[in-house]
Amino acid sequence: MVLFGPPGAGKGTQAQLLTERLKISHISSGDLFRHHLQAETPLGLKAADYMNRGVLVPDELTIDIALEKVMSISSDEGFILDGFPRNRLQAKALEEALQTRARDVDKVVYIDVPEDELLRRLAGRFVCRQCQAPHSLARGGTDGSPDRELICERCGGELYQRTDDRPEAVQTRIEVYKSETVPVLDFYRERDILANIPGVDTVEHINQRVLEALGL
Numbered sequence: 444m445v446l447f448g449p450p451g452a453g454k455g456t457q458a459q460l461l462t463e464r465l466k467i468s469h470i471s472s473g474d475l476f477r478h479h480l481q482a483e484t485p486l487g488l489k490a491a492d493y494m495n496r497g498v499l500v501p502d503e504l505t506i507d508i509a510l511e512k513v514m515s516i517s518s519d520e521g522f523i524l525d526g527f528p529r530n531r532l533q534a535k536a537l538e539e540a541l542q543t544r545a546r547d548v549d550k551v552v553y554i555d556v557p558e559d560e561l562l563r564r565l566a567g568r569f570v571c572r573q574c575q576a577p578h579s580l581a582r583g584g585t586d587g588s589p590d591r592e593l594i595c596e597r598c599g600g601e602l603y604q605r606t607d608d609r610p611e612a613v614q615t616r617i618e619v620y621k622s623e624t625v626p627v628l629d630f631y632r633e634r635d636i637l638a639n640i641p642g643v644d645t646v647e648h649i650n651q652r653v654l655e656a657l658g659l
């Protein structure tokens with residue numbers, strides 16, 4: 444399946460819950476790039492500038508690493524894609540690669556969240572350096588800083604704010620999403636596998652809707 448939606452829709456949070464429940468792999472293209480960046484690989488260094496600006500990393504770099512991961516999963520195992528595909532070319536490349544294994548995307552779940560809510564969420568989003576789990580923190584400090592310790596609730600790792608969740612990059616990411624990524628919805632609508640769910644609710648309720656959309 445593909446988890447689809449704008450930055451800040453909660454794809455990462457839902458992917459984590461689904462992975463735990465369904466025991467299937469979670470493939471996040473953003474996490475793949477951040478791992479490369481942390482390890483300072485040539486790919487990571489090339490991708491860094493695009494990521495920090497909030498624009499898409501070119502397809503020549505993205506499609507190969509995402510598909511390599513997808514194709515490493517055995518044919519009888521499921522997977523959740525998060526952050527890929529992000530344009531029509533990537534969607535087509537994914538479809539063609541899966542067809543070589545007689546597989547296909549079964550469902551695309553689109554988590555729909557209005558723009559003002561995305562801006563609010565991204566301003567308070569912190570991520571664990573170790574396990575990548577996203578956390579939503581209130582900015583209750585007098586200088587707008589988070590009012591709790593920056594420690595991951597899941598693994599105890601250090602929480603940090605992604606450079607591309609800072610206000611300068613967030614607006615760009617939302618614009619890029621609207622112009623380049625939204626057309627992917629039509630690609631999957633044409634294939635009749637798109638499920639649209641409202642994404643402003645508790646994490647648990649949204650998870651229930653995602654599971655319903657998957658027929659579970």
Ligand code: AMP
Binds near residue numbers: 473499505526528607
């Ligand atoms: P994410 O964690 O999904 O928000 O991704 C963080 C950043 O990684 C994005 O803003 C892009 O710069 C880059 N990125 C992740 N996935 C893709 C993709 N499928 N195509 C192009 N760039 C991507």
